Amino acid sequence: MADTIAAISTAIGEAGIGIVRMSGKESLNIGSKVFKGNKIENLKDGRNRELLYGHIIDKSKDQIIDEVLIVYMKGPYTYTREDMVEIYCHGGIISVKKVLELLLNEGAKLAEPGEFTKRAFLNGRLDLSQAEAVIDIIRSKTDKSFQVSLDQLEGSLSKSIKEIRNILLEMIAHVEVSIDFPDEDIEEVAYEDLENSGRIVMEKIEALLNTAERGKILRYGLNTVILGKPNVGKSSLLNAILRENRAIVTDIPGTTRDIIEEYVNIDGIPLKIIDTAGIRDTEDLVEKIGVDRAKETVEKADLVIVVFDVSRELSEEDYHIIELIQDKKAIILLNKTDLPNKYDEKFLKELVRDKEIITTSMTTGLGIDILEKSIKNMFYSGEVEIFSDTVVTNIRHKNQLEKAYKNIADGLTAIKSYVPLDCIEVDLKNCWENLGEISGDTVGEDILDKIFSEFCIGK
Structure with missing residues (x-):
């Protein structure tokens, strides 16, 4: 860890400020070479942890790079337990990139992914789980x-x-x-x-x-697949849960041909919602690929939300979908209840066995709140609070x-x-x-x- 490392620590793009940081024994020297202050001209003349105002200057070209705030923090009381310098530039792509390039030209090494935190671990500030x-x-x-x-x-x-x-x-x-x-x-x-x-x-x-099961959900999100044959209301369900028009909704079967993924927060439970292509036999090559992908996502799902259209009788596609979810955690939605009912709900209950059935209408919003409550009940037994300090x-x-x-x-x-x-x-x-x-x-x-x-x- 002899090298002094440098990197941009804020996301690239338009923002109010951008931060470039250095860590290592040469941080102060390199920072002093590129900084010229307003009241305190040299960074070395400032005090530990004192925020200084001035400019980053490329002295080889006598060119001002940016107007900045800069701070030197002496180890071991820093994030890495090494000497550190942080430079607060104007946000955007050009400024932070030019400042970083100047630091690298003056002897700093570009940090690898996670290298600041790795040094914090190796220097004993954090253990690995932290x-x-x-x-x-x-x-x-x-x-x-x-x-x-x-x-x-x-x-x-x-x-x-x-x-x-x-x-x-x-x-x-x-x-x-x-x-x-x-x-x-x-x-x-x-x-x-x-x-x-x-x-x-x-x-x-x-x-x-x-x-661990609840912890996995909190960290990665609940892998939730919306499944059903074409035009039963899957995309409408996605839009209803997201409270926005994310997916295209039409009366034309097969509109969704690829996987659509979105994250949504339901009372502290992060859901990774996947809207899939409608399950049906099709000669359309692109749609067929989408159907095959839909079947693959079911295998990896933590939860499957299956949508049936009550205005149509059970079809071969419906029976195939029921077979796909037999060994999965699943919630059944009987959708389009605002239309005349052609479903035998009792018969369906026998087919899906112990899986919960909820009546919904994407047109009126009926049942969405019940669905969200059911998801909470299924994975937290009705309680969304964490039961332990350690998860x-x-x-x-x-x-x-x-x-x-x-x-x-x-x-x-x-x-x-x-x-x-x-x-x-x-x-x-x-x-x-x-x-x-x-x-x-x-x-x-x-x-x-x-x-x-x-x-x-x-x-």
């Missing part, structure tokens, strides 16, 4: 997903993992003492104590895993917890069977190490590179 929470905050789509990510940044998950690892560390120490001093009384006490501690570890890991939102964290859970389960089985302690020690250490990959204590460089490559440049 660092990952940074990108979750940036990508949050609802207030609740933001709050969960913020809690994780503040260390809620880190604290839980640390508590579990400390219990495991005591267990490992107990085992090693018993191995080193193979006194019979000590060994009997060890097995009894290990079983009690192992149960506590298992319960704590299980409690975290139980939050597992990251798939990587969930995978490591599952590995750790298996380790401690195997360890408990061995303890109950009075397996030799050196064999039990292997399971306990594996559990400890798998949990350590969440906090970053035992993580490899390849995993770090993968995690931080998902960050945006400048963060």
